[in-house]
Amino acid sequence: MTKLDTKALDKVIARYEGKPGRLLSILEDAQKLDEHQYLSTSALEYVSEKTGIPLSRIYSVVTFYAFFSLKPRGDHSITVCRGTACHTRGSKKMLDYLKQILDLKEDESSGQQSKVFLTTKDNQFTLMTVACFGQCALAPVVEIDGTIYSNVTERKLKGLIDNIRRKGKNKK
Amino acid sequence: MADKLFQVKIDGKNYEIAAGTSILKACQDIGIAIPTLCYLEGVSEAAACSLCLVEIKGVKPLMRACVTKVRDGMEVNTFSARVNKARKVNMELLLAGHPKDCFVCDRNQDCELRRMAFEMGIREVRFPKVTTLETEVDISSPSIIRDPNKCILCRRCVSVCSAIQAVHAIDAVGRGKQTKISTYGDKGLGHVACINCGQCLLVCPTGALTEQTKVSDIWRALTDPKKIVMVETAPAVRAAIGEEFGLEPGTLATGKMVAALRRLGFNKVFDTQFSADLTILEEGHELIERIKNKGVLPLITSCSPGWIKFAEHFYPGILKNLSTCKSPQQMFGAIAKTYYAEKMKVDPRDIVVVSIMPCVAKKFEADRPEMDSAFHYWKDTLKLKPEDHFKDVDFVLTTREAGRMVREAGIDFVHLPDEDFDAPLGVSTGAAVIFGATGGVMEAALRTAYEVLTGNPLPKIDFESVRGLKGIKTAEVDINGMKVKIAVAHSLGHARVLLDEIKEGRSPYAFIEIMTCPGGCIGGGGQPLPTNTVVRQKRIDAIYREDKNKQLRKSHENPAVLALYNEFLGKPLGEKSHHLLHTTYVKR
Structure with a gap:
């Protein structure tokens, strides 16, 4: 604290x-x-x-507002768009993939099933969702530390995450 | 603006309607009922339920009558196939998520949702329940239970809590289908600055808000031959309990209420009005003392437990202005388990005090840890151990719960003969009756303070300037040439105005009465449903009728209270009074 x-x-x-x-x-x-x-x-x-x-x-x-967080975030924020356009272009799969490579499990007790807010044990990443970024033409989109990445794929996401990990825990 | 009239056609007929009027209000005034579950005149315009849809010529979508104002030349159609279909769908959507356990719901007989669905002709609900919400019932408050499952998000409770009471304990939390009404941090009503007034409960159209009840414990006590179970009834209860049995609002049911309570098995039927008279003697002398000795002024009344908690949360700086007098409910408990126990030679541990109150905050008050004066009084004499601990008032029932017990016992309330309270703790004056209406405590105190200070009888006993439903009432009273400025406020939104004056050091008053609920206790959160402005006024009229009918109308003439001072207490503000009848407050 x-x-x-x-x-x-x-x-x-x-x-x-x-x-x-x-x-x-x-x-x-x-x-x-x-x-x-x-x-x-x-x-x-x-x-x-x-x-x-x-x-x-x-x-x-x-x-x-999804923008506000009542829980501390990890050093890096990843926000997956779960809007309709992104959903039809596979955003659920992207979300599941991110959970898998970051070793995150859904918190059953949170009660707010439609909202995702998960932080890795090492406090390096926080994974969230948002209703829509308004970037539907570029679906599916994922925001990492304030930058929106468009037309993401599993490979693209892996590269981005690995890149952050390589740079070390404390640098943004 | 208010005088400007618009020509409006409603359902084919022409009307002249004042500019600024909503379609809903205009229709109500001309006798067209438009269904709504969220709109409440003067309280809530949340536009949340979407039942009040109407057609307006030249406007494509259906409009909500509650928030759409009339315009000149407007043509409104309040009922058509299209309107009917849309309203029904909206009602079915409200019902889809609502529990179907009406049989066991506290609000079975006065649920607005159930009644409105029936009246709208809903006979099936085509939509399935979509559960997405946490469904935990909030039982953290000693006064109020909140069941989010039954909530239809009409926001009336939010409006009354913020706009009328200025407490802001609850608000809408989350968004979309996750929305619920909750407290800061979802802590529960018992863990935030909720003052337990229960006004939310009075406006709730469903069973989402109900009182905490201990009726089953009272049934158990009533059948326990070892226990002496006594009941005290607040002034406002007699002016409203008849409504529980279908009597007209404003019916005085004092005699029938006493008869019914006796038939329920209470060993003694006593009256909180006895201790209201006692309160006046203590508080009246406190006022006189403070004026004479240049103590902290204005003095503020302390009968209303919602107001007390409000002051403790929001105005801790003015706690020294509060009268140290306990409320009549608590004075009664303390006296019953000391003076009366001694007089009747019974063990105070065998006495069970049940109070019937127009209030849910009284439940919280009885549970306050410092409300155990009788226990401390007896501690040494009876060698009481901590496990023997007892409260001054054991159980608090609302007017509604009392009605429920009478019905449960199969008592035909309406046809009961009138009976009288038991002596001595059932003897009271007209000054005590009017505690039930806003301005009543002030008037009762003035009747006594005037005569004690001047030694002369009052030229006119009625202080009309402090009566009525105006939010803040002020007056100047001439006592032997001394001008005393007084003020009365009911509902805490109004109280804030007077409190801010004190806070800023510009309050001109010597004495202030504050009641938590609109209209005073007769409009309390424990009263029968519906409680609205019209009903409030009728109950107030009943209260003043009872006062007029009383032979004695000044607290200091109550013979039983005078006997209590002679035999036991000594004098007002004396040593025993200090321990049994006065209390302290805490910053929260």
Whole structure:
């Protein structure tokens, strides 16, 4: 657990002072601030306390958008698009393949069956899904650390993963 | 804007309707019933259930009547084959995911979903249940049970919790078919800043929100020959319990209620109004003390347990303003197991105190760890061990649960003769009756404070300025030339206005009454369904009728309370009062 950087959070909150819909922007920046790219309970509670926005509302917003994560992410994020176009072009197979090569098993207890959020034991990779990236013409697409890769195949994915692994654990 | 009238044609007839009116409201006003399960006037406009679809000439899709405002020249068709089909499909979709165990559902007789489906002519549900959701029932709260399986996501509970109560304990969580109503972090109502008011429960159209019940434990106590089971009834219960048996809202059922409780097997039928009078003596003197000794003002009433928890969560800085008086429910328990036990020479461990309340927060209050004054009172005399521990109030029933027990016992409530409460803990004045309505505690306190401070009888006993359903009521009372400013708020959204004034150091008041629920206790979360503005007003009228009918209408004239001071307590705010009748609060 990393310590909450309240000074940085204060700055974020001040930046959007008085702006309509500020909660989304604050949460977005707060997530970026975190070393593990997620919103910790202490971050949520701090934002609520400082802005006066009820915790129930914040939780509602955070759970609505796939973009927000309530669990720490690994050093590298992999997001598989599970939209209709990607699905017809084999995204389920890509997802299963990634689970296999990263040695990830579905968490049965999570209850949110349609949402995938799995992190490798060594904390190097987090595998997620998204409803649609809007890049349907390039289906199937997979996003790795912010870059969208189009027309992916198992071979292409293996190459990308191996590349990251070769570069070492701590470099992004 | 409000005065501007639009020409609107509804179902072929011409009407003049004020601009800004929704189609749904306009139709309700002219006697056209449009089905809805989410819209509640003044509370919720979530547009979630999609049952209120209507056709508008020149508009292609069907529109939701609840959120579509009338326009000049608009032509609305509220019922056609197309409308009927679409509404039915939407209803069937709501029912597809809903459990079909209506037989054993608490809301069997007053489920809006069940009734509306029937009225819409639904006789089959063509769609299968698609289970995707966690289905764990939230039983973490001592007051409220939340069953997400029965939830149709109408969001009325969310609206009432945020817009009326300003508590924000719940909201929609997740998205799409994963959506559910939940608390922050899915912690459960018992683990977040929920104040247990149960207003959510009153607006829920299904059985998704119900009270925690211990009815079976009470049946067991009633059949245990060793136990002396006594019941205390809150003022607001007598003005509403008749509704449980089909009587008109506003029917006073005091005598029948007493008769029914006696037939259920309670050994003593007592009245929370006795301890309401006692509360006034303690709280009235507390007010006088604080005014005389320049103590913390404004003093705020402490009868309403939802409000207390609200203050503990959201306004910890003003806890010193709260009266230290326990609520009448808790004063009753403490007195029953000390004074009355001594008087009757019975072991307090054999006494079971059951209260009937218009409230679900009272269940939480009775469970508060500090509410065991009688145990501490007897600890040394009876050499009590920790395992002997008992609470001042053992069980709390809502008005609804009391109705359920009476029905279960096969008692014909409507045809019962009127009976009187037992003495001495069943003796009360009109000042205690009005505790049930917003402004009542204030008025009762003023009746006593005025006479104690001036030594003269009140010229006019009714303080009309603090009565009624206005959100915040203020007045100035002249007591021997001293001007005392007072304020009354009901529902916590309104209370926040007065509390923020205190927080910012600009509150002009000496005394404030705060009630958690709209209308006061008569509109509490434990009251019969439906509880709406019309019903609330009728119950309030009944409360003031009862007050008028009472021979004694001032708490300090209650002979049983005076005897209690003579024989046991000594004087208001005395040593014994301090231990038994006063309490402390915690920051949460």
